[in-house]
Amino acid sequence: MIDYQAPLRDMQFILEELAGLERIGELPGCEDASQDLVSAVLEEAGKFAAGVLAPLNPVGDRQGCRLEGGRVIVPDGWQAAYDQFRDAGWIGLSLPPEHGGQGLPKLVSTPVWEMWFSANMAFAMLPQLNVGQTEALTIAASEAQKATWLAKIVSGEWAATMNLTEPQAGSDLAATRMRAEPTGDGAYRLFGQKIFISYGEHELTPNIVHLVLARLPDAPPGVKGLSLFLVPKCLLDERGEPGQQNDIRCIAIEHKMGIHGSPTCTLSYGDDGGALGYRVGEPHTGLATMFIMMNEARFNVGVQGVALGERAYQAALAYVRERVQGRDIVTGTSGKAILAHPDVKRMLVSMRSRLMAMRGLLYTAAGWFDLARHHPDAEVADKYRRYVDLLMPVAKGWCTEVGNDLCDEAIQVFGGMGFVEETGVAQLFRDARVITIYEGTTGIQANDLLGRKILREDGVTLRELVADFRETASQLGNQTTLGDLAEALHGQANLLDDTIDWLLAHKADTAELYAGAVPLLHLLGTACGAWQMARLALAADTRIGNGQGDTEYLRGLVELARFYMATQAPQAFAHGHTLRHAGTVLSRFPEGGL
């Protein structure tokens, strides 16, 4: 069994130095987010994650979930942990005060969610759905609907789900078939089947609120004919309490490679006359609303990347400090822990450098969310909204790919002990494998990045971001000892500018461009990581200069940035080469050659 301790020092450093916690705390509506309060919140969350959730993680993996006569049985300990989690008010941390939340900025809730996912991802997927559903309902639901449902969702008294996928409609929601027929009194009866519904059924809460994409009888084909419906597991009685069971059945749960503690359900709606539901928002606008929930989910899946990577790193670090094996390659002496081997040290430093790059990007993006939402200057707010939109597919796509790589590397560090299940790193590796898939595969993220986020606006926002890279590089260049980092970051900025030029020049070659979408996503993710690591080094160097803090820790941050530039940054150029050349080959590749 592997332990987990929230990496509070790293989190605080990035919140303060990269993500602008102080600036965010000065935004209207964010005044509660003082440094003291944030420290207290992180510390409490760290205790809960380490003490309550982390020990349950292997239990969930071993036991998994069972479907028994339509009932879904979750692992032992889930109920007690959920009750504690709900009662402590964690679900509402960043949710609207008017519905019972604490209204803290997303910047504050992001490290907290990182902890929940590190400690027990299969568990944390449940309350995460409440957050996403609250975002969607806050924007799209009627006042009456909000009054009826939101307080219970924000508190976690009831659970939430999102119902998109059907057997023939996975990445392509245009193929959705679920039907919604008006009852004549403003409600609807839903018929059809949804698959891959996380926590689609369980008895942890007395009710479950499903948000379901379906088609009205007069719906146009494609995604523009999708409407959104709120369909409760139990209909509410006159007191607003869960009463009669709705016409929804869990008919199967998936046998998955990982996240065994999270039941993935097939839900059948309307086998007995139709499941009663309520339309959320205007007809045929369901996809846009669902995308609010999905965007929230996508960002959080990116956070799962850093979260699983962090736990894998902690496990690997503990192992290499303890396991004695082999002789020192220089002195020939034996008896030292394996961290002394150059290749083992390489793996640990590599893991940590990528962790910090991801965390820098995600927390910075979380701060942008808050600036976009709360900044009083509309132009500033708009700029950060555009930054968030641009980098959402990177935050999801790149951080999940890297998160997988870190779990993989942790197994390699453990060697044979990583391949056996007892040590727990195998679980992380298996759990992580879903994150590049759900809420839109890496390919889907990459297409979004290329088409909607770059080409549609001719790369305008990305150019702005590159200018920020150059600003950081200039600051680095002013520090005598950081010139190498300045040069490396300039190299990444040049690569990005060249890449934008090339993309725009080849805009017409659609198929060839999209064949390079994933390499482009890796390129941009790697470059953004380089930017964050450069900022990290700059901040650490400044603190060293000011005599603030633990010098060895701070020097480590500077060297982590250098290591990133030596190992990750060159890969951005390789991806750039692939982007420019692979599409041409693919476009003439004969089908019979496969």
Place this chain on the structure above:
Amino acid sequence: MIDYQAPLRDMQFILEELAGLERIGELPGCEDASQDLVSAVLEEAGKFAAGVLAPLNPVGDRQGCRLEGGRVIVPDGWQAAYDQFRDAGWIGLSLPPEHGGQGLPKLVSTPVWEMWFSANMAFAMLPQLNVGQTEALTIAASEAQKATWLAKIVSGEWAATMNLTEPQAGSDLAATRMRAEPTGDGAYRLFGQKIFISYGEHELTPNIVHLVLARLPDAPPGVKGLSLFLVPKCLLDERGEPGQQNDIRCIAIEHKMGIHGSPTCTLSYGDDGGALGYRVGEPHTGLATMFIMMNEARFNVGVQGVALGERAYQAALAYVRERVQGRDIVTGTSGKAILAHPDVKRMLVSMRSRLMAMRGLLYTAAGWFDLARHHPDAEVADKYRRYVDLLMPVAKGWCTEVGNDLCDEAIQVFGGMGFVEETGVAQLFRDARVITIYEGTTGIQANDLLGRKILREDGVTLRELVADFRETASQLGNQTTLGDLAEALHGQANLLDDTIDWLLAHKADTAELYAGAVPLLHLLGTACGAWQMARLALAADTRIGNGQGDTEYLRGLVELARFYMATQAPQAFAHGHTLRHAGTVLSRFPEGGL
């Protein structure tokens, strides 16, 4: 469930065009390996793999193995499949005729073993041990020992194991503690515990022959004090038949992430007076002999990389030709199978290009084995022995890493269906995770490559290999349409020459160099893959020019080479950058920075 069909066309092409089947068939002792016979062998093996072994693969995964009162129970169907496999004579395919084998070249047995591993790796690990043990005993055992044991091992009547690892002795065999005490009549009593012993106990055969590393009472410390012992599960009676049970107990089997059908045993020797064993070879020379078996095993684990990758590729290709989802990015029409999406096509072509690169390298190396063993000119034989020695860690290290990547990519192709267990790609992904670990991790292979294979001889053999790259590049340059490939291959050759120069110039910086060992291994593996793909394109282009064969297939091979150059070859340069810069950062990285 996913099917498997042996990729006979690809195998034949590489055997004939890259690995020199005709030349090998002309070697003394290899005359049986005519093209006709080889085709017949591959076809028969393909049928057995597809018909008998492949359907058992998911059964082994689901059922796994059980330990019951010291007995190990293997999955249903294993016994019948083993009986058929043994009776068909597959184990002895490449083994010495004087002990009942067929004596075919390694070049012929390599594609056959690829099939067994593709079809059912957990099963094929069992007979593979007989091959390795035969290699070791042929070289090191006494004539009397050979007469007693070898025929039964070559036929598969008895099973074989290799016993190296102990809890404190994993990668570092110097820490081995197992004791062997002379009985006074030429035999020994063994005491101690071995872990991670594949097929260490089972009832598939009436006897199991363990080869065990242990220390004699007067042994010097370290690896130079290890001797090798043959320790049978059952002692032989006067007729040479398995009789009394030896003092060996299986006290545990591992709960692993994959290869569930292969029991991984903890064996306790000598709890009841000592396990009777027989020394193989001179005292204190055990490691050298075990390395014969290990080298055989390492090459075969490299073959597992291509084998699992091939099955993952076949599954992914079948899926993308069948699964309909989404709209065409150019025309906007829907209803096509997802292979039409540029990113999906990219993944498939990428998988296939890396498969062919690995297969080209492994089969070519198998041919070198045969040349080293059978070529009448000692200088030629020596050259190929040095080639084999140089590239063994690459064949193992690089092909297993790439094999893992292919299984990972197949899951990505399947999306959510890849994360559920029913489709079978999850099993491939889990099974594959062991291959970069067992028989020496990638780090161990990389250290071997850097230290023993390159630095020790100042890069002499690697320079010879680079000259072969340049020869291929020159030939490509003579073909008007392949100039781009010539240029790309020259680039890889230049990178290798520069890398050798740099390594030799920094020979004294041991710790820094070894921090770059794994990047070096990736660099060389990628470059060797580029060389093989260039050779593949050259051969395909020549066949096109001669009007031989299926033009679309052959054009596909040329484009696969181009795709490899566009996507993989640039990564060699990134690894080169890492090699040169990461070590310096690591050497000054503060321990408190982790």
